Amino acid sequence: MGNLDSSQHKQTLKDLKKLQTNRSGYRTATHLITGHAGLNHHLHKMTVTDSPFCPSCETEEETVAHFLGQCPAHALTRMELLNTYQDSLLNIFKHNNILKIIKYANKNRSLPNRGNHLYHRSDLEDW
Numbered sequence: 001m002g003n004l005d006s007s008q009h010k011q012t013l014k015d016l017k018k019l020q021t022n023r024s025g026y027r028t029a030t031h032l033i034t035g036h037a038g039l040n041h042h043l044h045k046m047t048v049t050d051s052p053f054c055p056s057c058e059t060e061e062e063t064v065a066h067f068l069g070q071c072p073a074h075a076l077t078r079m080e081l082l083n084t085y086q087d088s089l090l091n092i093f094k095h096n097n098i099l100k101i102i103k104y105a106n107k108n109r110s111l112p113n114r115g116n117h118l119y120h121r122s123d124l125e126d127w
Contacts, residue, residue: 015098067091074108
């Protein structure tokens, strides 16, 4: 994903500690950070889906980088929650805490339909 400076790294670790009491949120953060999320790129490698392409725009493989920062289908929500229409994965993580990124991911993704709920929205209301 690139390099975060030490203050950003410390903040991410703090945010992950907040998520430790909620397995779903912690799991989602881990999936997004490692790239092993329930997105078509990863699922296709595991032969769970027929295609690695993004179901929202159908133009690129659905990687974490594409989903969080590049997919044109999510540009308006990305601007609303992450203050950018399009950005690199490194910049998404540099300029937003993991809690906000999870909130964006949940708002944009139908992962619950795949049996892989990212995070319950009510858990994010205070953040």
